[in-house]
Amino acid sequence: MTMQADISRSSSFRWPRMLIGNRLLIGCVAVTIAMALYVSEVIGVPYESQTFAALMMLFTSLIPGFLILLMLGRFGYLAVVVRPKRPIHHMVGDARRIFFDVERMGTGLVSLVTFMFFMGSFAYLKFAIPYVNPFSWDVTFAEWDRALHFGVNPYEIALGLIGTPMVATVVNAAYHGWLFLVYFSVILACFSKEKRATHYRYLVAIVLVWFFGGNVIAMLLSSAGPVYYERLGFGTEFAPLMETLHAYNEIGRIWALDVHEMLWEGYVADGRARGISAMPSMHVASTVLMTLYAYTFGRWFGRAMTVFLVVIMVGSVMLAWHYALDGYLGALIGVLGWKLAGWMVRKDGAA
Numbered sequence: 001m002t003m004q005a006d007i008s009r010s011s012s013f014r015w016p017r018m019l020i021g022n023r024l025l026i027g028c029v030a031v032t033i034a035m036a037l038y039v040s041e042v043i044g045v046p047y048e049s050q051t052f053a054a055l056m057m058l059f060t061s062l063i064p065g066f067l068i069l070l071m072l073g074r075f076g077y078l079a080v081v082v083r084p085k086r087p088i089h090h091m092v093g094d095a096r097r098i099f100f101d102v103e104r105m106g107t108g109l110v111s112l113v114t115f116m117f118f119m120g121s122f123a124y125l126k127f128a129i130p131y132v133n134p135f136s137w138d139v140t141f142a143e144w145d146r147a148l149h150f151g152v153n154p155y156e157i158a159l160g161l162i163g164t165p166m167v168a169t170v171v172n173a174a175y176h177g178w179l180f181l182v183y184f185s186v187i188l189a190c191f192s193k194e195k196r197a198t199h200y201r202y203l204v205a206i207v208l209v210w211f212f213g214g215n216v217i218a219m220l221l222s223s224a225g226p227v228y229y230e231r232l233g234f235g236t237e238f239a240p241l242m243e244t245l246h247a248y249n250e251i252g253r254i255w256a257l258d259v260h261e262m263l264w265e266g267y268v269a270d271g272r273a274r275g276i277s278a279m280p281s282m283h284v285a286s287t288v289l290m291t292l293y294a295y296t297f298g299r300w301f302g303r304a305m306t307v308f309l310v311v312i313m314v315g316s317v318m319l320a321w322h323y324a325l326d327g328y329l330g331a332l333i334g335v336l337g338w339k340l341a342g343w344m345v346r347k348d349g350a351a
Contacts, residue, residue, distance in 0.1 A: 015269045018106040022114060024249040025200070029118040035215070036121040036128075043131040047124055092236045108191035111203060115186055125177040125215040129265070129277050130235055133222040138234050141223055141279060154317050155226065155241045161309060162314070163244065171254035171315040176255055178283055178312060185290050196294075201338070201345045202293045209337035214282045215329065225278030226318035227260050232245035241320050281322045281330035287312045288334030 040047035049134040146153055184207065224239040248254050263276050289307045295302030313331075316322040 006030050013224055018103075018110045022110045024344060025055060025114050025203055025207065028204060028211075029121070029128050031209065031335050032118055032121040032125070032211045032215070035211075036124045039125060039128050040133065043128055045128065045131065047121075055268060056349050072338075073205075084178075097246075103193070105191070111190040112187065115190070115203060118210075120213060123275070125219065126275050126277055129219050129222055133230075135222050135224040135232055135276075137221050137223040138225070138232065140236075142226070142229070142237055145323045145325050146323065153237070153241075155238070155320070158314055158318045159241070159244060163318075165248040165251035168245070168248045168254060168318060171311055171318055172254055172256050174311045175307065175315040175319060176240050177281065178287065181290060182286055185293060189293070196344055198293075198296050201341045202289065204344060205289050205337045205341035206286065208341055209333055210282060212337070213285050213333040214277070215335070217280060217329075218277045221279040223275050223278040223323075223326075224321065225321050225326075228264065228276065232263065236319060245320060252287050254319070256321070260320070271284050278322050279326045279329065279335055281326040283312050283316055283347075284309070284320070284327040284330035285334040285337070288331050290336055292335070292338045316340050 036047050075166045140151075146152065149157060186203065194201040224232055226241060227313060229238045230236050230242075246252050247259060249257055267276055287305070291305040291309050294305040313327045317324050317329050
């Protein structure tokens with residue numbers, strides 16, 4: 001079949017089908033937006049999702065950047081593994097086949113825009129946590145952490161085993177690189193057509209995990225994390241960790257310290273940059289999801305993400321963002337969210 005015939009056949013695809021194909025995701029996101037609107041009425045702070053700004057960033061920088069990376073990766077695969085006589089011609093053919101597939105592009109676009117609306121509601125609900133339930137669980141979680149680890153703070157274990165400026169810098173780089181992987185995996189899942197149900201499951205799982213974990217449970221178990229423990233008047237239990245991080249920063253860069261201050265300034269100034277919340281760790285929860293998703297591509301992808309998951313788990317404690325308990329609960333929520341999303345996608349049957 002010719003490329004023109006493919007395009008002609010795809011052009012019959014209509015937006016209603018694209019929306020129907022995303023009905024489960026749209027429904028889940030609608031619930032989170034309704035929750036954000038309700039909370040805004042309760043606390044008296046207008047709901048501003050910032051979705052348009054996020055979409056502009058997405059289409060002007062993130063998507064073009066990811067496309068370039070994907071095409072370079074595809075070219076490398078063709079040149080090294082497949083080795084066709086004309087790799088560039090082969091790659092151009094692949095690109096035309098993908099980007100002229102109206103069904104793939106339209107369905108993916110609906111998924112992606114829906115997800116960006118979710119990010120707006122998620123961010124607002126995360127911002128609203130101290131309004132709904134002021135931080136009150138930190139002392140309890142710190143005590144439970146020590147009880148679970150034989151009377152020792154988990155950060156002391158981490159620093160004792162691998163605590164060096166170089167390791168801390170590498171771990172911090174991975175911790176910041178997490179967001180890149182999240183966006184990359186979301187865009188990949190939105191526009192992947194083969195085995196669509198698996199990719200769609202990942203998108204639904206993210207919404208479930210981030211909403212129930214990062215919004216609902218985070219409000220119920222409101223805590224700020226070790227980095228703000230002393231500033232909130234809970235004690236000096238984590239002062240040695242903060243002193244160590246500042247000492248490391250004199251030798252190797254610890255970018256987390258700048259983010260600590262940015263979030264705290266937003267919190268003190270009652271600004272939109274708040275976003276302070278420790279329990280559960282969404283870094284760990286979402287990395288568990290990415291790991292489970294990676295295993296659907298192959299064993300080696302899954303193993304690589306498992307290593308990354310361990311780094312994120314350690315980094316969440318070493319960089320003073322979380323109690324170890326936050327990560328344990330986050331991992332459990334990630335697994336449960338993946339299983340629930342699988343059941344929901346199978347029941348929905350639209351993907």
